[in-house]
Amino acid sequence: MENSVLQLENAAIYQRDNLVLSKVNLTIKTGDFYYLIGKTGSGKSSLMKTLYGDLPLREGSGAIVGFDLNTLKEKQIPFLRRKIGIVFQDFKLLSDRNVFDNLKFVLKATGWKDKNLMKDKIHEVLDKVGMKSQYYKKTYELSGGEQQRVAIARALLNDPELILADEPTGNLDPKTSLEVMELLNSIHKSGKTILMATHDYQLIVKFKQKTLKCEGGELFEVAQQATV
Numbered sequence: 001m002e003n004s005v006l007q008l009e010n011a012a013i014y015q016r017d018n019l020v021l022s023k024v025n026l027t028i029k030t031g032d033f034y035y036l037i038g039k040t041g042s043g044k045s046s047l048m049k050t051l052y053g054d055l056p057l058r059e060g061s062g063a064i065v066g067f068d069l070n071t072l073k074e075k076q077i078p079f080l081r082r083k084i085g086i087v088f089q090d091f092k093l094l095s096d097r098n099v100f101d102n103l104k105f106v107l108k109a110t111g112w113k114d115k116n117l118m119k120d121k122i123h124e125v126l127d128k129v130g131m132k133s134q135y136y137k138k139t140y141e142l143s144g145g146e147q148q149r150v151a152i153a154r155a156l157l158n159d160p161e162l163i164l165a166d167e168p169t170g171n172l173d174p175k176t177s178l179e180v181m182e183l184l185n186s187i188h189k190s191g192k193t194i195l196m197a198t199h200d201y202q203l204i205v206k207f208k209q210k211t212l213k214c215e216g217g218e219l220f221e222v223a224q225q226a227t228v
């Protein structure tokens with residue numbers, strides 16, 4: 001489909017030999033924001049991992065940000081990950097270096113060379129997440145919410161076509177979760193496409209978006225949650 005960034009057709013999602021989801025049909029277009037919900041063990045993370053090349057797509061067809069998931073080779077995975085920003089529940093920042101160097105590490109690993117351009121880009125993304133003034137801090141000096149902001153900044157570095165966020169508020173208290181969600185919402189409003197797995201009912205009620213549910217080994221779209 002013309003402006004789709006993600007398309008799965010009749011896909012089956014496996015963890016080793018266990019079939020986790022079958023008959024998955026999904027199209028995400030530029031500018032969409034989808035939640036991915038479902039009980040623990042229902043397959044949310046397995047689907048995400050298949051999308052960023054951590055699990056192979058063995059059945060059905062799949063395309064993401066211009067890559068064919070059926071024929072994706074190991075050596076293409078870093079290039080795929082340059083075009084998607086991934087945000088994890090546990091932030092996955094490097095604790096031995098400061099905020100600036102965490103982001104510089106990613107830029108260097110993805111082919112950036114010019115020091116001034118790297119510096120400008122790092123300050124630009126940190127500014128977007130409200131962390132510009134804390135660029136010199138070690139990541140262990142930051143609160144969970146601040147660490148997740150830096151992780152979101154990291155996901156924005158290469159101007160991704162799609163952001164995959166797997167339980168981004170899972171380690172945060174309710175107030176901080178709301179703040180991080182507001183940030184993701186503003187990033188969406190600035191034109192980014194987001195797929196976000198979450199357990200957090202508070203958030204999906206407050207910030208209504210299109211919602212996909214994993215249940216009974218299948219994936220389907222459900223009505224947006226009504227305000228309670």
Ligand SMILES: Nc1ncnc2c1ncn2[C@@H]1O[C@H](COP(=O)(O)OP(=O)(O)OP(=O)(O)O)[C@@H](O)[C@H]1O
Nearest residue numbers: 015016018020038039040041042043044045046047
């Ligand atoms: N590394 C693995 N090897 C084998 N099976 C796995 C592995 N990881 C997950 N599974 C199984 O795959 C199924 C789906 O797990 P998955 O982590 O995708 O669920 P989830 O919806 O993300 O759950 P949660 O909300 O708890 O993160 C579960 O039955 C789980 O036990």
